[in-house]
Amino acid sequence: MTISEENYIKVIYHLSLVSPKGVNTNAIAGMLDTKASSVTDMLKKLSDKELVSYQKYQGVTLTESGFQSAKMIVRKHRLWEVFLVEKLNFAWDEVHEIAEELEHIKSEALINKLDEFLEFPDFDPHGDPIPNANGEIKKVNKLLLSEAALNTEYKCVGVKDSSSDFLKYLDKQKIALGSKIKVKEKESFDDTLLVEIDSRELTLSNKIANNLYVK
Amino acid sequence: MTISEENYIKVIYHLSLVSPKGVNTNAIAGMLDTKASSVTDMLKKLSDKELVSYQKYQGVTLTESGFQSAKMIVRKHRLWEVFLVEKLNFAWDEVHEIAEELEHIKSEALINKLDEFLEFPDFDPHGDPIPNANGEIKKVNKLLLSEAALNTEYKCVGVKDSSSDFLKYLDKQKIALGSKIKVKEKESFDDTLLVEIDSRELTLSNKIANNLYVK
DNA sequence: ATAAATTTTTAGACAAAACTAAAAATAATA
DNA sequence: TATTATTTTTAGTTTTGTCTAAAAATTTAT
Structure with missing residues (x-):
């Protein structure tokens, strides 16, 4: 997956938590600060890779494989945020942009060693849950x-x-x-x-x- | 700078330590596993940005600005290697590829905080010197x-x-x-x-x- | 239910970074 | 020095991800 593909998958993941029956093209374009036509192009590509199921004009949902990928990106993002706050002493309002870059680093070994180094945190500095290595997420009734x-x-x-x-x-x-x-x-x-x-x-x-x- | 531009600058830096009077197109192509024609294209672009001085057929050298940029990339690479070995317990033969990705993360604040977290190391796990925040490098008569x-x-x-x-x-x-x-x-x-x-x-x-x- | 508004898609174009093939310049050799 | 050989550059494509403008589909409103 390219960085761009990962960003689309991540955005579709977040949006589908709110609209689980299908995410709109425009909503994705809004989140990624891009144009609807670019989104359509990418949806076709993601569909070819079977990361999303996509029918023209009907919105898009993640496939199981796309869902797992999304959770791994979110896992990386949130683990890096914990690292930045807990180890490097960044404030909790400073870490998002940096984690947006770090979340695209490929190595599986890296993220699992980082997880261990951080002592397997369940939540990131904003209280969002961190998927574990299997993609499982702790539910909290907040x-x-x-x-x-x-x-x-x-x-x-x-x-x-x-x-x-x-x-x-x-x-x-x-x-x-x-x-x-x-x-x-x-x-x-x-x-x-x-x-x-x-x-x-x-x-x-x-x-x-x-x-x-x-x- | 794009990741690709950074990779070229870094390779030119390493090669110019060996051939300071000008780095050959083919040498760069060899290091980056690309074709000479692609290198020529990129040299023009880097020249336009005044990161290198380049005359057709005469090889290329870094400008002062390119040299500083190169050292910052090397600084990031080597600091991340220290992190991977010292904090995440990677072996010293496992860290190069991961650091190749991490070196392109943009934040200046990140790298300086990482430096501090690692207690300002002078050398990476392979004994190579780490440029400080000003680009200064400790000389060792090894x-x-x-x-x-x-x-x-x-x-x-x-x-x-x-x-x-x-x-x-x-x-x-x-x-x-x-x-x-x-x-x-x-x-x-x-x-x-x-x-x-x-x-x-x-x-x-x-x-x-x-x-x-x-x- | 038809018209208007909105959303989405298509078609065609562009920039970045790579490629191939061929031409031009430089270097090496007879 | 003239001829090869090598290196480098040019010219023309390709792919990825974006864009604009226009067409098509869907939704909303009259």
Whole structure:
């Protein structure tokens, strides 16, 4: 697989978690910052390689083989992110772009040795699960903070939006993965939350609450 | 710079250490396993970018900018090799191919943090010097074992040939970088050496002695 | 249900990096 | 020096992945 093919497979994987019945050409083009016509071309190629099943105008889904490939790319991406944060002391908002490059390094031995070196982490720095060498993914029943029950203690376990802006906001508010969090009040007008985090009180907008996973 | 351009620059760098007055098209083609005509095409492009100075039929040399770029690629390659051996426990004959890929990862921050994580190593696992962030390279007055004086204690500090075959041979003979070595006899007929390594006696062919650096 | 809007595909073109085959320049040899 | 031999370059293709513009299919709206 070329880097370009890998990028398409990865994007189709992520999009099919949201639209499992078929991913649209335009959606792929949007994610890859390319044109729909380029996507069509690539879908034909991926289809020839039996990585996706594709019928004109009907959207695309991953084949079993494409699905496994996608998970291996995601595995690499997330393991490298752990390495960058845990070993090289990058901040969690700095690692995505670098991991986008590292995820295309070919060696299987490399990624398995890296996994071992990192002591087989289950989650990346943003709380996303890391597929193991067999492609198995640990399921976690997390929910969005916006869906959390009142006066119940939760733990922050992940972010939905992992943009630098959002992550820096969390840093500024000293909200990290692992922080204890309890919703004390919910404003019915705009769903603003009054929360207690590690025994500090904070007001969080609905937008924030919609992008923070708790358990 | 594209990966292909980087590979050309790196090869020209290595070849110009041997032929500093100009590197031949065919020599580059040989190293990159490509055709002379492809090399000519690329030399024009690199010349346009002022990474090399190139006159038709006269061979090619790196410009100052090309030279700095080359050293940064070599720096990345060798730092990744240290990482693979020291941290991921790869054998020294397994790391070259993987580092060939890793050397093209773009981030400056990454390589400097990696350097720090590895505690600023001066040499890679084969004894080759690692340029620092400014492109400066530690000089070492090493010599080939074949040129070593009799009955003088040396230390193995590098290999000239870093093929897997040669490195595995050294492993088998328990010769590693850092091993103490003394030439006790030199057979005048074929230059075979009788050496003492870490208090074991060994017979080494001239070919071996011509590919092992000592100090 | 037909028209309008949107999405997707086709057709044709382009740039990068490789190739082959042939021509031109340089180097080696008689 | 003239002739070979070798090296290097040019000219013309190919492949990969992209693009634009236009056509076709699908979806939405009147």
